[in-house]
Amino acid sequence: MSGPLKLRDPETLRLPLEAAVQCMRCGFCLAACPTYQVTGLETQSPRGRIHLVRSAAEGWLDPAAILPALDLCIGCRACEPACPAGVPYGQILEASRAELEPRRPRPxxxxxxxxxxxxxxxxxxxxxxxxxxxxxxxxxxxxxxxxxxxxxxxxxxxxxxxxxxxxxxxxxADGPARGKAPLGNGPRVAFFSGCVQAIALDHVNQAAIRVLEAAGCQVLIPPGQGCCGAVHAHLGDREAALAQARRNIEVFEQVEADWIVNVAGGCGAALKEYPDWLAGDPQWAERAQAFASRCRDFTELVDQLPLPELGPFEAAVTYQDSCHLRNVQGVVDPPRRLLRRVPGLRYVELPGAAQCCGAGGVYTLTQPAMSRELLDAKMAQVAQVGASVLAVANTPCHLQLLMGARRLAQGRVGGAPATAPVQVLHIAEILDRAIQAGARGAG
Ligand code: SF4
Ligand code: SF4
Structure with a gap:
């Protein structure tokens, strides 16, 4: 652990000044930023945070002073698609955290x-x-x-x-074992299991594999794969994030696969950003490009595949975007199209679906007050549209919204009408159930 943060000592800091100066301070990003919407504070907006990073990088500000603003940022990256200048906010955030985290005074x-x-x-x-x-x-x-x-x-x-x-x-969580479908002659898919996903939500991985197999894919699960590294990058442990990236690239190079598929928008965003992470490493840059070019979100791939006959899934379903799936991977329509393919399912668009639910990796634990405020606002909207199922496409959102559904059922969401319990399901689970219902109907 290094000593206390130094004041006006820019030469000892490698903050992302080059990226920060691209901000022209127009403020178009403010409306997209959940923390600005809640606080109304410039320092809790993308523009304000970028300005703080720039000021610290230029030596005008004690870097310690910018940590609270960076800490309250969810990393949802809704500010990026809103920015006309293409300011790489995610890179600014992660590079700043990587630089300042080791200097943070911590017990x-x-x-x-x-x-x-x-x-x-x-x-x-x-x-x-x-x-x-x-x-x-x-x-x-x-x-x-x-x-x-x-x-x-x-x-x-x-x-x-x-x-x-x-x-x-x-x-x-114990769900049925992986599918017994005969090997299809469709695309070969190497499945990326994730870390928390594989620990706490493995039934979703199993459902996704069954769906992929039912769609004719040959699914392999390469052994030795690890966490995508997103959580390390978000928390400023750049070195560990890069180690994860190199390990995963190496592991997935060993298997012949057309696609590398995962069910978590946040992990998928990190996997697709490996080329940026490793751009400065001549040994790995090309390998990272080849790896990322094969990465697809589950919904992105399945949307392009023929599915067997689907049985009815009778429910009013709404969908909460995963920020990283939407803002970083640009995957907006495939999850909605897939839900609309299911017979019996009444799809209702969730107002404000693009706004973060407050999950943000470990944000739920590190910033509980802001996280709960955003979560409760989200659940009030879910209650308002009258959906009995809330579909998701990312691990932290899934866990966060399970918590939101519990709060809603307990009447702890202020301003929300009393509702029957809302089920939170990954899109893979909904498709899996519809495929099973279709098979029962056919048999
Ligand atoms: S990443 Fe999200 S919370 Fe952070 S500044 Fe951008 S929009 Fe705001
Ligand atoms: S929209 Fe882009 S350029 Fe404008 S203030 Fe926000 S980050 Fe800066």
Whole structure:
């Protein structure tokens, strides 16, 4: 851990000045920014944050002073498509965090804990296997039930406790095993499982694989793959993020596949940005390009494939965009088109679907007040459109909105009318159920 942050010492800092000076301060991005919408503060807007980074880079401002503004940024990147000058806000944010994070005064134990989680449990294939095993053990031993019954975690660590209490129940999480469909002669798909996705929402991965197989794909799950590195990049651990990128590129180079597919908008955005991450590394830049050119979001690929006959999925369904799927990957229509293909499903567009739900990786835990405010506003909109199912396409959104559905059912969302419980399902789960219903109808 380095010493305290220095004032007006620009030569010791490598803040992204070149990118920051591209901002012409027009303010077109303000309306898109959720933290500006809530606070009304310039310092909590994209324009304000870029100006703070620039001022610190030029030595006019103590870099410590800009940390609170960067911390409250969700990293949703809604400001990027809104910007007429093409300012690379995501790069500015991640480069600034990578530069300032090691200088942040932090209690020693907290620093160690973050390191264990980021570099150990989420940073290594063995760490992911261990996390998955520990999570299963936690449920199998009945600790999850005990913690939920007593509400002890919600009292001691409210943000974490609320998140834990909203995780899918063991029955759902255990779901049916992967599909038994014969090998199709469609595209060969290498499946990227993710980290938290594979630990807490593995049933979604299994549903996605069944759908891909039903659509004729040959699905492989390359062993040795790890976390995409997005969480490391968001939290300023650039070195660990790049290590994840190199590992994943290497692993997926070993398999012959037409596409590399994942179900999490945030992970997919990181995988597609590996060429930017590794642009300065002559050994890896070309390999990163080749890797990223094969990456597709699940909805992006399945939208292009013929599906077997779908059975009815009788429900009013609305869809919350994943910020990184929409703002970074530019995937807007495929999830909606897929939902509209399902018979019986009544699709209702969610007003403000493009605005962040407040998930943002670990933002739910690190900025609980802002995160809950955005979540409650989102759930009030869901209640208003009268949907019984909320479709999602990203891991943190999925967990966050499960928590939102629980808050809604408990009457804790201010201003929302009383509603029947809302189910939160990934689009892959909805398609999987419709395919199974279609097969039952045909049989
Ligand atoms: S990433 Fe999201 S929260 Fe951060 S400045 Fe841009 S729009 Fe605002
Ligand atoms: S829209 Fe772009 S150029 Fe305009 S203030 Fe925002 S970041 Fe700067």
């Amino acid at each position: 020693w134990l907290e620093g160690v804990a973050w390191r264990v989680v980021l570099r150990g449990l989420l940073g290594r294939p063995w760490g992911l296997r261990l996390s998955r095993w520990l999570y299963r053990l936690y449920r199998a031993l009945g600790l999850q039930g005990l913690i939920r019954r007593t509400g002890v975690l919600e009292r001691l660590l409210p943000p974490l406790g609320e998140l834990e209490a909203s995780l899918p129940s063991p029955e759902r």
